[in-house]
Amino acid sequence: MSCGVVLTMPRSLQASPFQSNASALAGRASVTRARPHRVPSRDSRDLPRTVIVDDHPLFRRGIRDVMENNGDFRVVGEAGSGRDGLALIQSLQPDLVLLDVRLGDMEASDALSCLGVDRARIRVAVVTASRDPGDLQSVLRAGADGYLLKTTEPQALILQLHKVLAGHLVLADGLGESLARSIRDNHKCEALDRAGLTAREREILECIADGHGNQQIADVLGITEATVKVHVKHLLKKLGVRSRVEAALWCLNQTRRTDTSGRSVGLQGFQRMQMVEASQRRMPEDEERSEVQ
Numbered sequence: 001m002s003c004g005v006v007l008t009m010p011r012s013l014q015a016s017p018f019q020s021n022a023s024a025l026a027g028r029a030s031v032t033r034a035r036p037h038r039v040p041s042r043d044s045r046d047l048p049r050t051v052i053v054d055d056h057p058l059f060r061r062g063i064r065d066v067m068e069n070n071g072d073f074r075v076v077g078e079a080g081s082g083r084d085g086l087a088l089i090q091s092l093q094p095d096l097v098l099l100d101v102r103l104g105d106m107e108a109s110d111a112l113s114c115l116g117v118d119r120a121r122i123r124v125a126v127v128t129a130s131r132d133p134g135d136l137q138s139v140l141r142a143g144a145d146g147y148l149l150k151t152t153e154p155q156a157l158i159l160q161l162h163k164v165l166a167g168h169l170v171l172a173d174g175l176g177e178s179l180a181r182s183i184r185d186n187h188k189c190e191a192l193d194r195a196g197l198t199a200r201e202r203e204i205l206e207c208i209a210d211g212h213g214n215q216q217i218a219d220v221l222g223i224t225e226a227t228v229k230v231h232v233k234h235l236l237k238k239l240g241v242r243s244r245v246e247a248a249l250w251c252l253n254q255t256r257r258t259d260t261s262g263r264s265v266g267l268q269g270f271q272r273m274q275m276v277e278a279s280q281r282r283m284p285e286d287e288e289r290s291e292v293q
Contacts, residue, residue: 047074048095048165053085053111054078054127055104059150063098063127066154072162082106086114094122096165099144101128101135112142125164127157136171136179146170201235204228208244209251 050073052060060078067073077092079085082103089097099108108126115122125146126139136147146164148157149172163170171179197205200221207217214232218225232244241247 047072049074049076049092050096050098051075051077051079051085051088051092051094052098053080053082053088053103054098054100055080055102056100059100066158067161070154070158072158080104082108082111086111089115089122096161097122097124098127099124099139101126101130101139107138108144109138109142112139112144123164123167125161125170131175133179136175140169140179147175148172149175195238197235197238201231201238204231205235205247205251208232209248211248 050067052063052075054060054063057080060080064075064078067075073096076094077088079088082105085097085099085103099111101108103111108128112124115124123145124143125148126144127148127150128135129150131149139147145167146160146169148160148170152160152172160170160172203221204217207220212220214225214228217228221228232247236242236244236247239247239250241250
């Protein structure tokens with residue numbers, strides 16, 4: 001009969017199956033939680049110092065997160081009104097300022113005007129939900145370096161802000177054409193104002209440029225043909241021209257432009273003139289002469 005030696009480990013030193021499983025899970029969990037330390041690519045002191053001025057706290061928080069998480073900007077201050085924003089800008093002298101078009105107590109254009117000499121080294125981008133051409137022109141005249149939309153994708157917005165910092169004048173996608181149309185229409189209105197045409201005379205001039213005859217104009221505007229003839233006579237005198245064709249040419253010259261494809265609108269103007277000349281040929285000669293007397 002053989003004798004065996006049995007070694008018994010004290011209970012306090014024995015590990016239960018549950019403890020073993022817990023240790024294994026803990027080991028795996030510690031590996032999952034461990035993440036390499038992210039080393040900033042740039043010293044935060046070298047990042048563009050940014051101030052955000054917007055009367056919506058939620059937007060300020062959102063744009064701040066986007067800018068700082070991107071790692072290329074350092075937000076040094078926020079303000080919820082134009083007055084507080086101006087004080088903050090003058091105190092901190094940031095590299096970049098984000099403004100909304102309307103700041104509660106003032107417009108962005110007013111804030112830009114108040115910055116004065118401080119604007120020499122500060123880039124200002126208006127970030128707004130407004131697509132109004134009037135707002136766009138107003139802030140650009142006041143000296144804004146960019147007009148961007150809050151609906152822009154975050155990464156695209158970051159790229160646009162970098163362009164602003166680089167000294168470019170940046171407009172959100174689609175706003176260039178809106179600005180061009182607004183400038184063209186303002187130019188046309190200024191020319192009409194200088195000519196001294198009444199609102200009705202302007203309407204009739206537009207109809208003439210579109211190739212409409214007197215009866216067609218009367219039908220469109222809901223007036224008599226005799227009234228149209230009187231207005232035509234007056235507008236020809238005010239414009240200093242002798243015929244409907246010359247009046248149409250004057251009108252077309254005020255709206256001459258280049259569309260987004262780069263083609264001149266001269267072709268459209270020529271087509272309009274053909275219609276005007278066709279209308280002219282339909283008019284009796286004595287009626288044509290009566291208009292310029």
